Structure formats: C-alpha cells, structure tokens
Amino acid sequence: MAALDFRLTGLAAGKSLPEQLCAQRRKRSISLRGAADKTGLSPTTIAALERGGGSVASLLRLLAEIAPTARRRAPERSYWGQGDKEDRDRRFTPPDFMTSIYAAFGEIDLDPCGHLLSPVIAHRRILLSEGGDGLVDEWSGNVAFVNPPYSQLLRWLRRAHNQ
Structure with a gap:
C-alpha cells in the first residue's frame, strides 16, 4: 500500500x-x-492493512465498513504566490534526474519545450525565445524530452500524444 501514496479524507487523523x-x-x-x-x-x-500491507481489494472492504464516506483526497497543489505568476512556467528538470533519463533512453533528439536555462541536452531544441514553437513546429528524431510550460500543459500533452 505504501507504494500507492494514496491519500484519503473522511478517516481519523494519522500520518x-x-x-x-x-x-x-x-x-x-x-x-x-x-x-x-x-x-x-x-x-x-x-492487522496487515493497519501495518501498510494487504491488497487494495481488502482495503476497499475494510473502508466500506469503518469509513463508508471516505474518499480520495485531492492532490496537494503548488502555491503560486503573486510574485511567481510571471515565472511559473520556468521550472526545469533537475540535472541529476536528467542523468537518469540519458542512462535509460540514451541521447535526446528533441526538446520541443526548450529554454535557454534548461539543463536538457538535446540535438535539437525548439526555443520560443528564438521564434520557435514546439506546438506547431515539426518534431523529429526518436527520443523527445517534453517538460512543458505548466500553464499550457493540456495543449502540450495533446501535441505529444499526436506525435
């Protein structure tokens, strides 16, 4: 169960x-x-469920009896303070995480959401600051790394899905 990182509301307090x-x-x-x-x-x-073990099926049966109104808690959202609004789309993937990406997938052919300050190393980066637009420009290569601006996440997910 710990692997699920599943949070509920409508239950007694606990960590x-x-x-x-x-x-x-x-x-x-x-x-x-x-x-x-x-x-x-x-x-x-x-007892196993109360120690973090057990199955989802068993968990659901127990919840139906001890907390029938329990429901999934909405994920916690990042707070964008007033001063962060202008900058909220500049959140880059940490370089140490990129090392794992390179090890798993090899070289990155394309970064369609490229940014001059991004640590992503790609053969081709589409940079909005240089007139490019990854939402309309052609994507090429075998491996694309997409870390889209959060303000346009759905548009980027659709674009990536269509590629």
Missing part, C-alpha cells in the same frame, strides 16, 4: 493511511475481530 485505518477502527470502537466479522476479512488481514 499515513495505515495509521488512519487503525485510528478510524478504534474511533468507531470496533475490535479486530469485529471488523473481521463485518468485512469477511481475517483479523490477520486487517
């Missing part, structure tokens, strides 16, 4: 989903045996 499950069950004064009887799961399975 992690397993802690929230245990706290919610206790808040409702339900023992492990009582939860097992209500869900059809074994007490061992419920």
Whole structure:
C-alpha cells in the first residue's frame, strides 16, 4: 500500500493511511475481530492493512465498513504566490534526474519545450525565445524530452500524444 501514496479524507487523523485505518477502527470502537466479522476479512488481514500491507481489494472492504464516506483526497497543489505568476512556467528538470533519463533512453533528439536555462541536452531544441514553437513546429528524431510550460500543459500533452 505504501507504494500507492494514496491519500484519503473522511478517516481519523494519522500520518499515513495505515495509521488512519487503525485510528478510524478504534474511533468507531470496533475490535479486530469485529471488523473481521463485518468485512469477511481475517483479523490477520486487517492487522496487515493497519501495518501498510494487504491488497487494495481488502482495503476497499475494510473502508466500506469503518469509513463508508471516505474518499480520495485531492492532490496537494503548488502555491503560486503573486510574485511567481510571471515565472511559473520556468521550472526545469533537475540535472541529476536528467542523468537518469540519458542512462535509460540514451541521447535526446528533441526538446520541443526548450529554454535557454534548461539543463536538457538535446540535438535539437525548439526555443520560443528564438521564434520557435514546439506546438506547431515539426518534431523529429526518436527520443523527445517534453517538460512543458505548466500553464499550457493540456495543449502540450495533446501535441505529444499526436506525435
């Protein structure tokens, strides 16, 4: 379950989903045996869920009993302060992450969202500052690295999908 990084609202407080499950069950004064009887799961399975193990199917069965109104919490959004609005599209991929990209995919043929300050090393970069437009200019090569401006994310995803 830890690999899911799944966050819910409508559960008791806790630092992690397993802690929230245990706290919610206790808040409702339900023992492990009582939860097992209500869900059809074994007490061992419920204890495993409360330690961060178990399956998604078991988690859903437990949630239906101890927190029927629980739902997925919206992902936390970055705060763009007033002073950041002008600069919010200049967020670059860290160079150490790019090292992993190069190791996995080899050389980058095209960066259609290129920026002069970007650490991406590509054979061809389409730079808006030089009159290029990766949304309309032709894309070429085998490997393109796309880290689009956040303000136009959907347009860039559509463009990449159509390539």
